[in-house]
Amino acid sequence: MNSGPIKIIFTGDLCPHNRIEELVLKSDYKSVINDFEDVLKGNDLIVTDLECPLTTRKNGRKKTGPHQKADPGCIGLLKFLNIRLAALANNHIMDFGAEGAIETMKLCHDNGIDTVGAGKDINDARIPFIFDISDKKVAIINMAEHEFLSCPDNTFQANPLNPVNAFYDISDAKEKYDYVIVFAHGGNEFYHLPSPRIKSLYRFFIDVGADAVISHHTHCFSGYEVYKGNPVFYGLGNFIYDWPGRFNSNWNKGYIVRLFLEDKISFEIIPLKQGNELPGVFHMSERERAEFFKDIEHRNNIIADDTILEKEFEKYTKKITPMYDAYIEPYFGKIYTALRLRGFLPNLMTRKKRLLLLNLLRCEAHREVLIRILKKYE
Secondary structure: OOOOOEEEEEEEEEEOOOHHHHHHHOOOOHHHHHHHHHHHOOOOEEEEEEOOOEOOOOOOOOOOOOOOOEOHHHHHHHHHOOOOEEEOOOOOOOOOHHHHHHHHHHHHHHOOOEEEOEEOOHHHHOOOEEEEEOOEEEEEEEEEOOOOOEOOOOOOEEOEOOHHHHHHHHHHHHHHOOEEEEEEEOOOOOOOOOOHHHHHHHHHHHHOOOOEEEEEOOOOEOOEEEEOOEEEEOOEOEEEEOOOOOOOOHHHEEEEEEEEEOOOEEEEEEEEEEOOOOOOEEEOOHHHHHHHHHHHHHHHHHHHOHHHHHHHHHHHHHHOHHHHHHHHOOOOOHHHHHHHHOOOOOOOOOHHHHHHHHHHHHOHHHHHHHHHHHHHHO
């Protein structure tokens, strides 16, 4: 039995492909974890977001965006890192269909690694992972924003972030268990702050019983707050996600959170860098750490002020307007978009059509029908 607090580590996105996959398949785990190995020792539980299936399947499912996967042999890395729980509710676990996700789950279970956030149906995917230690029970609930979370025939799926389901799951877990932690995959990619909606939603999770909320997915680190005595982390950034071409960018900066569960929850933030000229994860230098915590403090100050947070999100939406304009125009592809932006092709989405689209998306009843109609193209 532990005499001290329960110590649980949460990491951001783990996708062991590219150079990491090459190292792992040579069993060169030390070159993946480098000087960061000390962080992963002496913990009661380590939880990671496994951002891709570990599968041999070659054919990806119909979707937009990249298809991510890694060789099943990469399970050896998870074992080396002492990861005990792989969270599967994310926008890539279904990239190779139900078969890829099921293969990944079986591989984890066969190697002593539990999974959470995915299952044969919605009820199965919603089941929390229960960690029983020192006469205490910790419930970990894993969910993700709606982005290709189910296979086309709905025989397998990840747990969608549905506020109504989340209310019941969190409040039910709070009645049964000593601690409830929400591990959520959501937010705007490459944006270093939560949207006002995300801040309100994650605070709601605390209101209905969560003891901590920890978010990932955005591929850049965000700030955090302590709300009603409970920590809310709005973005861990990547943990191990090798992507040559993104050297020395925000993609390669992140942090892990170590929670200490006692009468009151406390935490430790450990910054990291990964995937630069050398593959793998490393501690930041003292200079890098000082810059990191300065950035965190700045982001925390924005998160604390709803007016400033709204202004920052408005600036962000203006910045990415051209990208979303390209999404909704009938033209699709880089060449057509470039020609349209240079005036060689007309804008086909009229103001009236854009207002119609706004109404279809903003109204829950219209959106529900629209989603069902479009799902047939998966």
